[in-house]
Amino acid sequence: MQTFAQYVGEARLAARLSMHELARRAHTTAATVSRISAGKSHGDFDTVEKLARVLNLPEAARAAAYFEMLAAHGGVSVEEAVAASARSFEAFHESGAKNVVVNATGERVSSHETVEEALAAAGEHDTVISETNPNA
Numbered sequence: 001m002q003t004f005a006q007y008v009g010e011a012r013l014a015a016r017l018s019m020h021e022l023a024r025r026a027h028t029t030a031a032t033v034s035r036i037s038a039g040k041s042h043g044d045f046d047t048v049e050k051l052a053r054v055l056n057l058p059e060a061a062r063a064a065a066y067f068e069m070l071a072a073h074g075g076v077s078v079e080e081a082v083a084a085s086a087r088s089f090e091a092f093h094e095s096g097a098k099n100v101v102v103n104a105t106g107e108r109v110s111s112h113e114t115v116e117e118a119l120a121a122a123g124e125h126d127t128v129i130s131e132t133n134p135n136a
Contacts, residue, residue, distance in 0.1 A: 002060070002061075002064060003039060003064055003068065004036065004042065004048070004061055004064045004065035004068055005036060005037055005038065005039035007055075007057050007058075007060075007061035007064065008033075008036055008037050008051055008055065008057070008061075009037050011055035011056070011057055011061075012033075012037070012055060015055060019033045019034055019037065022051070022054060022055070025054045026047070026050040026051050026053075026054045027050060028047055028050060028051075032047060033051070036051070042065060042068045042069045042072055043065070045066075045069075048062060048065040048066075049062070052065075094108075095108055095111050097111030097112065097113075098112075098113060098114075098130065099111065099112040099113065099114060099115050099117065099118035099128060099130045100112075100118065100128070100130075101118050101121050101122045101123075101126050101127070101128055102126065102127050109121075109122075109123075109126060115128065115130045118130065
């Protein structure tokens, strides 16, 4: 699987953009672009989206960034993060509920009628998956 750093580096070079120019266009700093390009930082969701938009990166690049962040914060490998995410969505679909709370390993913790109820029930390391907004 290609890393987000690889996507950014290849697209930046193909677009013939300096790190400073990419940073300017993405409304971030050259230091941030440098750390992400070197694989020393994953950035945050906002920065990932800005870079992806400026570089016209494929959805796979955003997914790579998401799983790298999940792995870094969860203390697991990218492969384990991908597997946990897949289990989360399986748990959501199998439950038949509109809003599901899943834990860090992707197991369903609880089901709720509203997003608000699910968010209130979610623990610090849990994720809420919603029928109306899968990224709630």
